Amino acid sequence: MKKVLLAVAFTLTATFSFAQGKTNTKASLQLIRNATIVLEYAGHKILVDPMLSPKGTIESWGGVERNPTVELKMPVSDITNNLDLVMVTHSHADHFDEAASKALPKTIALMYQPSDKDFFAKEGFTNATAVEDNHTWKNLNIHRVAAQHGTGEVLKMMGKTSGYVLQAKNLPTVYVVGDAIWTEEIKKTIKTYKPDYIIVNSGGAVMKGFEQTPILMEEEQTMALIRESGKAKVIAVHMNALDHCRTTRASLRKKADELKISPKKLLIPQDGETIVL
Incomplete structure (x- = not known):
């Protein structure tokens, strides 16, 4: 009887370990809208840059x-249910809005850039962590990297923003660039971490009155990133959802086609679409 019980226990342990390993080797990305994405990564549901407001609010x-400028494709509850972690690149309203603050439990694990400390304290989140540089959370390695949200006077207006590199055992390395123009710093980050996937905000946004100064990568800058992306697949988001974004999915694909960049290299998901990583 003892031998039978031991055999059963061993079988259950092995099955559990296999299931855990199997779960942790699967990853996916779902574009919610704009720069809001849900990552299923290392067994966790991670919400990045939640903008959850209804259209036109x-x-x-x-x-x-x-x-x-468009509605969400799913109920907010589908996005927020069973969340393990929220990651915010910066606290502009198109990356963390009032609707997100109300929808998320104040005890949710949340990570942000140090310059947004006062913002998240004011919003009442009690389990929030400022990521200075490298940070370990459970079975994830998270590296925060600075991003440049424009140039000159516009950059002063935009303030600080960040990106994150996520790494976990047996999983692809994912680089969430955040709101940024193409810079040598991003090029260095790609060379340092050699990501398998790069998520780039390619909306080509400009502020009213400063139309010649992009605050996000547009078609040309996204192509420059692709040229330096190495083995990575590039996933372009932050399009077709805000009124100051000039680059669209159609214009970005047109430029990529002109340069013979394959849809397998540059992925441009629709709202609600899921990509297996």
């Missing part, structure tokens, strides 16, 4: 129409 930033 936020002011216009480009003088065209109120934001966001």
